[in-house]
Amino acid sequence: MSGTTSDYVKMAAEVDRLDEEGRRDEAVSLAREVAEQARNADDEGFALFFSGESLCLEGNLEGGETLIRQAAAALPGETLVLVNHAIVLSLLGKTRRAVQILNRSLELKPDDLVALGQKGVCLAKLGYGRESLEAFDRILALDPDNLHALRNRGVALSRLGREKEAMACFDKALAADPADPHAQSEKKILEEEMRLKGTPLGWMVIWARKKVAPAFKRAANPLG
Structure with a gap:
């Protein structure tokens, strides 16, 4: 992986695809692998994001939300991270906060x-x-x-x-x-x-x- 934003977006889509197909273990494994690759490339924001995604896929929404929130702070203009943070917040019942984050993301990408x-x-x-x-x-x-x-x-x-x-x-x-x-x-x-x-x-x-x-x-x- 070259470490570009478009690469991470593609890998996030692949994680989602595996999960939607019912291949949860493979999705978790891929998210962890991308997190490690991001960390090795000094892309700490995306390392946090994919680590958080893996925790969410395993059912640890609170732990995953913490990491994705940290990723959003490190990557404030990255809509991929903002939208996924909002999704996790909604799943946790923090729906109003999720709307606020989605509005911020839509300001960047209407x-x-x-x-x-x-x-x-x-x-x-x-x-x-x-x-x-x-x-x-x-x-x-x-x-x-x-x-x-x-x-x-x-x-x-x-x-x-x-x-x-x-x-x-x-x-x-x-x-x-x-x-x-x-x-x-x-x-x-x-x-x-x-x-x-x-x-x-x-x-x-x-x-x-x-x-x-x-x-x-x-x-x-x-x-x-």
Whole structure:
């Protein structure tokens, strides 16, 4: 490895690919190997980052977050590190802090699809449905075939009570990938909610789920 930023970005993508394919041990091994190579090249920031990634992959999110936070301090303008730090913070339940870091990353790289997607997911967790939808719409404007964004757009629309539009998103995602388990699950949830909506008390359940709960989340997690 030559030790350039683009090399580290490629290796991080390879670690992610291995993990997504269910090859977790190989992903951990590669992250450790790249960390060692970075350390030998005097790239301490990336050494910290990949060491943190390996800990996260092993399930030690707290330890991994500590190292990735140190990497972000050493590499303040590196969006790869910022976005991954935000992802770990979100997994730890520190979602508002994750949004703040994603905003910083997007200031540096406004069209970063991963950062936009993570921001959309985090905003949804915090009860900001409209803002979450805006993030997924932005991704689809840049990459119309992005199935992750399409599916998440459906979730955001569903939470805003726009069921027909949400169902269209799930159907389109499943037409492209009929085996997508997340789209299948979200479509079933929406179908059940639509069924409940037609029952005497079902509308109250949906109202509490989609209106009251998000309002409390927003009150507890102001973005300003």
